[in-house]
Amino acid sequence: MSDDVRPVHGADSEVGRLRTVMLHRPGPELKRLTPRNNDKLLFDGIPWVSRAQEEHDAFAAALRERDVEVLYLTELLTKTLEDPQARGHAITSALTGLHLGDTLRAYLGHALADASPAELTEVLTAGIRNDEVRGGHGLVTSLLAPDDFLVDPLPNLLFTRDSSVWVRDRVAVTSLAMPARARETQLTELIYTRHPRFAGTRRFHGWHNEYVEGGDVLLLGPGVVAVGVGERSTPAGVERLARQAFHAGLAHTVLAVPIAQERATMHLDTVCTMVDVDKIVMYPNVADSLRAYAVTPRGDVGAGEAELELAVAPPEPFLVAAAKAMGIDTLQQIDTGLDPVTAEREQWDDGNNTLALAPRVAVAYERNDETNDRLEAAGIEVVRIAGSELGSGRGGPRCMSCPVLRDPVG
Numbered sequence: 499m500s501d502d503v504r505p506v507h508g509a510d511s512e513v514g515r516l517r518t519v520m521l522h523r524p525g526p527e528l529k530r531l532t533p534r535n536n537d538k539l540l541f542d543g544i545p546w547v548s549r550a551q552e553e554h555d556a557f558a559a560a561l562r563e564r565d566v567e568v569l570y571l572t573e574l575l576t577k578t579l580e581d582p583q584a585r586g587h588a589i590t591s592a593l594t595g596l597h598l599g600d601t602l603r604a605y606l607g608h609a610l611a612d613a614s615p616a617e618l619t620e621v622l623t624a625g626i627r628n629d630e631v632r633g634g635h636g637l638v639t640s641l642l643a644p645d646d647f648l649v650d651p652l653p654n655l656l657f658t659r660d661s662s663v664w665v666r667d668r669v670a671v672t673s674l675a676m677p678a679r680a681r682e683t684q685l686t687e688l689i690y691t692r693h694p695r696f697a698g699t700r701r702f703h704g705w706h707n708e709y710v711e712g713g714d715v716l717l718l719g720p721g722v723v724a725v726g727v728g729e730r731s732t733p734a735g736v737e738r739l740a741r742q743a744f745h746a747g748l749a750h751t752v753l754a755v756p757i758a759q760e761r762a763t764m765h766l767d768t769v770c771t772m773v774d775v776d777k778i779v780m781y782p783n784v785a786d787s788l789r790a791y792a793v794t795p796r797g798d799v800g801a802g803e804a805e806l807e808l809a810v811a812p813p814e815p816f817l818v819a820a821a822k823a824m825g826i827d828t829l830q831q832i833d834t835g836l837d838p839v840t841a842e843r844e845q846w847d848d849g850n851n852t853l854a855l856a857p858r859v860a861v862a863y864e865r866n867d868e869t870n871d872r873l874e875a876a877g878i879e880v881v882r883i884a885g886s887e888l889g890s891g892r893g894g895p896r897c898m899s900c901p902v903l904r905d906p907v908g
């Protein structure tokens with residue numbers, strides 16, 4: 499394909515050559531984590547922040563070395579916030595919480611109106627603690643504890659995969675199920691709506707729709723989208739995404755894939771990710787039990803979205819349903835073949851959460867020795883990165899990246 503017809507943004511697979519990716523370099527929001535709030539904020543430990551930043555910088559460097567353009571979420575946000583309307587919108591949305599009350603909300607609204615775009619980005623990502631507010635001391639600030647958050651920090655912004663997903667040339671702003679993450683999509687929504695780079699981008703789904711998180715959405719191949727249904731994405735969320743994707747002509751089949759509603763398997767990409775056009779790395783302990791319901795449009799997809807009827811096939815083994823939908827003989831599972839305990843340890847440490855840079859080239863955490871050896875034995879080039887601190891939020895290279903442009907494979 500020549501450069502002048504290459505789409506500006508979008509992806510039709512998990513493995514087309516990665517051109518542009520959105521990352522979030524961990525920042526002051528991680529310093530908000532304490533042993534008292536880490537569970538609520540969905541971290542399994544307290545990361546060493548400067549080391550996490552070093553690890554993340556090495557991740558970004560590994561991507562740039564392979565000619566991937568790295569966009570940082572905070573830089574996009576700061577640029578977006580130069581627009582007065584975007585600033586007003588961001589401030590209003592950040593202060594909607596009922597815990598603030600009218601007096602404090604008005605005080606904070608005025609205070610934030612004077613902040614520079616960069617300062618506002620820091621507030622929107624790292625939050626505001628009660629004891630950081632110098633004025634506005636009314637009833638609410640007096641009664642709240644000094645370390646209560648008036649605006650919650652967003653440590654999980656690190657996992658840019660979850661708050662937006664590109665399918666072909668459209669972006670879905672997702673709807674995040676956990677209260678600790680709900681506000682993330684206010685920021686991605688703002689970026690895609692107001693940043694000049696994304697002007698004219700067409701959208702589907704949205705933060706106000708039924709829950710779907712990006713970690714559950716796998717573009718198995720052009721027109722085939724698998725969506726995990728478990729702790730985060732709901733049956734109604736998949737139904738909504740399918741209807742919208744069919745209506746917009748983005749997919750012909752959506753596979754709804756039930757996964758255990760547990761932290762270890764919070765998203766479909768914690769148990770499997772694509773590493774080639776017809777190869778998937780999969781957590782062996784679930785490989786045999788994973789099933790999929792193939793959803794296809796019934797009748798005219800040009801009809802109104804609400805009227806679009808869905809056909810739902812009886813469940814089949816995931817690999818069978820996936821191969822059928824992709825129109826290939828077999829979707830090969832890379833047999834990580836580990837003993838169940840090693841498999842469980844490496845799955846917990848995001849061994850199955852790889853980020854493909856191109857067919858047969860994937861970024862993976864270095865610590866998962868056995869999974870990585872098996873990937874290499876299957877012909878996959880593994881780009882190893884350190885992740886001891888990054889992984890404390892339970893996410894690997896795929897979770898930490900939102901592909902904004904991939905070369906088409908179809």
Ligand SMILES: NC(=O)NCCC[C@H](N)C(=O)O
Pocket residue numbers: 539540541654657659660676679712713714764765767768891892893894896897
């Ligand atoms: N796609 C992913 O699996 N993302 C990882 C999200 C980790 C984050 N701490 C969470 O619990 O939502």
